[in-house]
Amino acid sequence: MVENVVHTQVLGYETRITICRPEQRNALNRDVAEGIIAALNAAEADPDCRVIVLTGEGERAFCAGGDLKAGGDGGPFIQDPADPVHFAGKLFDTIQACRKPTIARINGVAVGAGAGLICACDMAVMADHAKIGTPEVKVGLFPMTIVPPMMRVLPRRRLMEMFITGVPLTAEESMRYDLVNYVTDGAGLDDKIAELVAQIAAQSPTAIRLGKYACHAMEDMTYPQQMRFAETLLPRVAQTEDAREGFAAFVAKRKPEWTGR
Template sequence: MSETVANDQVEKPMLGTLLHGGVYRIVMQRPERMNALSSEMMSALSGELSRAAEDPAVRVILIGSEGKVFCAGHDLKELTAARAESDGGKATYERIMRQCSDLMQQIVRLPKPVIAVVTGVATAAGCQLVASCDLAIATDTATFCTPGVNIGLFCSTPMVALSRNVAPKQAMEMLLTGESIDASTAKEFGLINRIVPADYLDQVVQKYAEVIASKSARTLKIGKEAFYRQLEMPLSDAYDFAAQTMVDNMLARDAEEGISAFLQKRKPEWTDS
């Protein structure tokens, strides 16, 4: 995988990609369209995520963007155009909403950590994208909102990811008012992990991601899957599941190596097995 480069003779690609140090950057490159999640953009993102999931060189995935808007959510022009269809757009709306839901679940189920790198505004399904990622780092000027209520379209699907990241009353505040919150408030709410000055964003994000990338890929896969599965379980079931996960993890080659390395005061040599 290598960086995508545009030229003057062809339209700029929707996504730019770069792999460095086990960290795979996916950058949405439609600033003139506010990096909206059109059907085309979602297909492109899904395809890159699938390729990254299968590439053993990729250990951590970043999703970022170009321009002042991280992601403006669904492409409202695309949705509006569908009203001219014979069914008033119903089939198109069903397809696009299912596509978006599948993309968000793909991120959650991906066997590798996914980090949102937020510069600018993340609104509606763009906020949903941030919430769906495992971690999120934002600049100090980033803002977040679920403003569907302002245009008569409640952010119901963004609500699913949002309500799994922030407390119910805070989620409802965002959903009912449609007002923006700044990066500091988003961190307080639990929507993002860290706030970084824009000038240092790339440097900090790469270092942050490389720390995670240095771990055993098998261990990260086990842990991410277990984290999301146990969230949906009653307490007793969650402990039973987590205990069995620990047993299976202990039998893995990397657990044996990691514990031995710790006891011997040396750096572990992961085999991802």
């Protein structure tokens, strides 16, 4: 059942979504994907949630890619020929479209689909013992469904080296190539997550929601299209309750009280 492989926990302003398959190194199958999607949708609908954190259970693995042993029982390589939508693609699309900030908490190895999950999130914090890789070529495959999210984060030559050689990146390399925002020791992982959550929760949820919408919409536009879109959206943002409250708080030299509207 989905509820057994994905756990949701509310920690103040944070909603933490955890893949709970430690014996399978938190490998992705249909149940995991559907569980994460359901948890993301619930968190997005929760007005008290400001940040969504995605992680894996334990310290060994964030997500060890698609479950190669699942076969016809929810594995990533079995697809209904009459349905063009793959559950992994739907998962990445849902993370990308989420209007609330998402953070990947990389507690251990992240390979294949795990690397895709990291790139689909807005930010990432990585334990120094973890590694990120795309080893599919070693079993005669290519990581097709994670190419789109990873292409939006990594430089092309570094990405092609990962895909073609299958050699993983260390935490230091992941930081150097801007694949993650921060690297900490394992004990400091949650402290850094808590720091980021507090920084985000102090800001206007409305501004963040509209800003994420704008950034994703503009990614594939030409520069003139981006500018016209931005010019149209800016007055809309300025008319929100949060913007009016932000202006008033700035003038009064007080802390704003955000409504999220």
